[in-house]
Amino acid sequence: MAGHVSLQYSTAPQQNQTKIQDSEPRWVRWFLIAIALAFICLFLLLPLAAIFIKAFEKGIAVFGNAISDPDALAAIKLTATIAIITVPLNAIFGVTAAWVVTKFQFKGKSLLITIIDLPFAISPVIAGLVFVLLFSAHGLFGQWLLEHNIKIIFAVPGIVLATLLVTLPFVARELIPLMQTQGTTDEEASMTLGASGWKTFWLVTLPNIKWGLLYGIILSTARAIGEFGAVSVVSGHIRGMTNTMPLHIEILYNEYQFSAAFAVASLMSLFAIFTLIIKNVIEWKAKGAS
Numbered sequence: 001m002a003g004h005v006s007l008q009y010s011t012a013p014q015q016n017q018t019k020i021q022d023s024e025p026r027w028v029r030w031f032l033i034a035i036a037l038a039f040i041c042l043f044l045l046l047p048l049a050a051i052f053i054k055a056f057e058k059g060i061a062v063f064g065n066a067i068s069d070p071d072a073l074a075a076i077k078l079t080a081t082i083a084i085i086t087v088p089l090n091a092i093f094g095v096t097a098a099w100v101v102t103k104f105q106f107k108g109k110s111l112l113i114t115i116i117d118l119p120f121a122i123s124p125v126i127a128g129l130v131f132v133l134l135f136s137a138h139g140l141f142g143q144w145l146l147e148h149n150i151k152i153i154f155a156v157p158g159i160v161l162a163t164l165l166v167t168l169p170f171v172a173r174e175l176i177p178l179m180q181t182q183g184t185t186d187e188e189a190s191m192t193l194g195a196s197g198w199k200t201f202w203l204v205t206l207p208n209i210k211w212g213l214l215y216g217i218i219l220s221t222a223r224a225i226g227e228f229g230a231v232s233v234v235s236g237h238i239r240g241m242t243n244t245m246p247l248h249i250e251i252l253y254n255e256y257q258f259s260a261a262f263a264v265a266s267l268m269s270l271f272a273i274f275t276l277i278i279k280n281v282i283e284w285k286a287k288g289a290s
Helices: 002-023 026-055 060-068 070-103 109-121 124-135 142-147 156-167 169-182 185-192 197-226 229-235 245-254 258-289
Strands: none
Touching: 026 258, 060 070, 060 258, 070 109, 070 156, 070 169, 070 197, 070 245, 070 258, 109 156, 109 169, 124 156, 124 229, 156 197, 156 229, 169 197, 185 197, 197 258, 229 245, 245 258
């Protein structure tokens, strides 16, 4: 009887979807599908194809020279470095914040969630200006930093801080709804059996949230690599030193080096496609696990 009820619930959405499909005329379905495909081709596939066409317009040699240029290599290296630093910090913060929000009751929880979501609401340029106001030569801590010969603005630490701020919510916002749905039953059972909090986290909580965590890490990595606004404000656009890949592309484009600009852009596009593939694999794995 229980198995029969479960089967009814699992097939109900499919039955409803079939009824909706049958109620709509075939031409309406094909018309809507055609509109969706037209938008995808016009605003996604066509621009993506144009990037690769433009990148290889003058041949493989020009493409190779653009990618192997010292400034381009420095931009690629800096972008990878920023991602390597910020993404693990985001993962740690995201797991901690999600754990606190979902496993404990305390005053100010709504305020904490609002603060986590704040980078979604403010412009990345404003996020960069915040660090300029704090750490520039005329900023709040500028004099102290000068006295101790610490450079944050127009240097790598400023880029790390700006990127960290704009990518801060991604892991947390993926995990909070997931952990709220799961509840605290498994953790309570583990603690009842004598497991410590740390052991409970590693053996119970982490396996339950692993797909959501990976998904948040992928989103955070993609944003860290592609961030432009906040990084542009704090970087100083110093070639070979503080230019990330998006900033390097902008400089090349402004200097009318279109083939070189699109060559570097194609690398970022390849990463975006790779990220999309991994995202779909994770979603497929998550559905299979559930």
